Amino acid sequence: MKTARKLTALLCALVLCVSLSVPASAFTAEEQYDNLMAIVDLIRRVAVDSSMSDDPLARGLKTLFEEDPEAYEKLMSSMLSSYDRYSNYVPAGQYDVSYPSNSSYVGVGVTLEQYGEDVRIAAVTEGSSAQKAGIQPGDILMSVNGTYTHGMTLDQVSPLLRGEQGTKVTVSVRRATGGYTYVLERKYIDISNFSSRVLEDGIYYMKWTRFAETTSYLQFVFAIKDLVENQCGVLILDLRGNPGGEVNMALNALNRLIPDEGKNFFAISSRQGEDKNIEVYKSEGMGPRLNKILILQDEGSASASEIVISSLCDLGYAESVGTTTYGKARGQYHLVFDDGSAVVITGLELIAPSTPDYDGVGLAPDHEVENTVEPHPAAQCGKVPERFLNITNWSEDTYKLNCALAALGLLDESQKADMYEFDQLTADALNAFRGYRGIAPQNYLDAQTAALINQQLTDMASQQVVADKQLQYALELAREYAKQPLQYTVDEYGNFTNLTQTEETPAPEETQGQETPAA
Incomplete structure (x- = not known):
């Protein structure tokens, strides 16, 4: 009997030895996990220093x-x-970069976008060290402090540009005219997630870049008051490039835009343990009754911005213009640790009023419109005469100067009564240019400044810019809707009262002179 037990033990030992000699690569991932669980169980049952209450995996x-x-x-x-x-x-320290929510940050003042295997400058913040140095939208980022950025993602590049206030960072970029290297100072940069303005009589414009930060929401509330005080019947709501943000903020914004009470405008499904809950959100009738809301969307519109798009369009308050959205009908919980690391866990299913689950599919626009890439306006500008010009001058030379300042984004042509006149608007634009170059302000054009403007025009002439066909199309639609009677009244204090809606507002006729976009 003892011999049999010894033989059995010996055979077990041989089996274990043979099994352990098999290379790990011979097992699939599932088999490796099964092996791991078997070993955990074996340790609990036979290891001298273990017990059935032990957790070998945790150890x-x-x-x-x-x-x-x-x-x-x-x-x-x-x-x-x-x-x-x-x-x-x-990873530690990267949460604020990956999920920004503050109204300011320390950096050089550039907005980045993925461009294939490269990272490209999408926009430059006015007054930032990047703009003053001469970095331009469209520049391809080559390196940051000697680290080559080709093949890197936005999350990898952004932390390289940010840092402590007052520190320097060396940035190299590439454009059509060659390579350029700049030494930039990191500074506090104030940003806003919301902006608004009257575009034309009866047409108001709002842009949300992200649903985050209480100050931006308050700006939105005051913008609605500004909209009704200007008696605008149409709102163009720009959600292009909006990755989402706080779901509750998007829902509150929706509630302030919907004019009818008791509308089920969205639902969210969540889970706690085995219990599943669906919360339906009803409107309170807080919004002004607009003739139409026209929403601008693209493939960068996601999550909370898609909540707004699907809700307003499903309920008939809005039409969308642009391209199909990202398709993120899920919400996440964020658990942030003390070291700045975080875990992001999907825990919410976003349910539109009538649109089926759009996760991974996106929301198709009512009016499909693509933006186009065109030569920079600087390419059409004539050379600015390198001579003296002052206020009250009216000439062909002043016209060239005004056109150049407009092409550089320093002058709004719509505000100019006469492009041939050197007025205060021209002087202000000139001094803005001087400010970026570190030159003292003057109320005239001198040869030195003219030469710098011409050099800037030359640098930018080879660049390409995006022609905003989407906004142009939405504006044409808005003009037709704005012709219809206003559906609310407003008193001297800016309080509005919605009129009783007797029938649906008819859709405007298709804009002439453009191809009919696919629905």
Whole structure:
């Protein structure tokens, strides 16, 4: 009997030895996990220093994290990303960069966009060190402090540009005219997630770049008051490039735009343990009754911005113009740790009033319009005469100067009564240009400033810009809707009262002179 037991033990030992000699690569991921769980169970049952209440996996993970600090991030990333395309792990110190919410940050003043394997400058903040140095939209970022950025993502590049206030960063870019290197100072840059203005009589414009920050929401509330005080019947709501933000802020914004009470304007499904809950949001009738809301959207419109788009369009208050949205009908919970790392876990399903689940599909526009790439306006500008010009001058030379300042984005042509006249608007635009170049302001044009303007025109002439066909199309639609009677009244204090709606506002006729966009 003892011999049989010894033989059995020997055979078990041989089996274990043979099994452990098989290379790990011979197992699939599922088999490796099964092996791991079998070993955990074996340790609990037979290991001298273990017990059935022991957690060998926890002990092993703690040891692994101590020996290999990167193992923690790898595990977190693998675990979260295995559920869906939105759940992810954010490394230490990168949360504010990946999910910005503040109205200011320390940086050089550029907005980045992915451009294939490169990162490109999408916009330059006015008055920033990047603009003063001469960095231009369309520049391809080559390196930051000697780190080559080709093949890097936006999340990898952004932290390189940001840092402590007053520190310097060396940035190299490439454009059609060659390569350029700039030493930029990081400074506090104030940003706003919301902007608004009257575009034309009866037409108001609002742009949300992200649904974040209380100040932006308050600006939105005051913008609605400004809209009714100017008796605008049409709103152009620009949500292009808006990645989302706070779901509650988007829902509150919707509530202030919907004129009818008791409308089910959105629903959100969530889960707590085994319990699933669907919360339906009803409108309070807080919005002015507009003739129409025209929403600008593109592939960068996602999440909270898609809540606004689908709700207003499904309920018939809005029409959308642009291209199909990103398609993110899911919301996430964010757990941020003290070191600035975070886990992002998908926990909400966003449900539109009538549009089926659009996650991974996107929201198709009512009017499909593509923007086009065209030569920079500087390419059409004539050379500015390098001579003295002052206020009250009226000449062909002043016309060339005004055209150049407009092409550089320093002068609004619509505000000029006469492009041939050197007026205060011309002087202000000239001094704005001087300010970026560190030159003292003057109320005249001198040869030195004219030469610098011509050089800037030459640098920008080879660039290409996006012609905003989407806004142009929306504006043509808006002009037709604005011709219809106003559907609310407003008193001297800016309080509005909606009129009783007797029938639906008819759609405007198709804009002539343009191709009919696909619905």
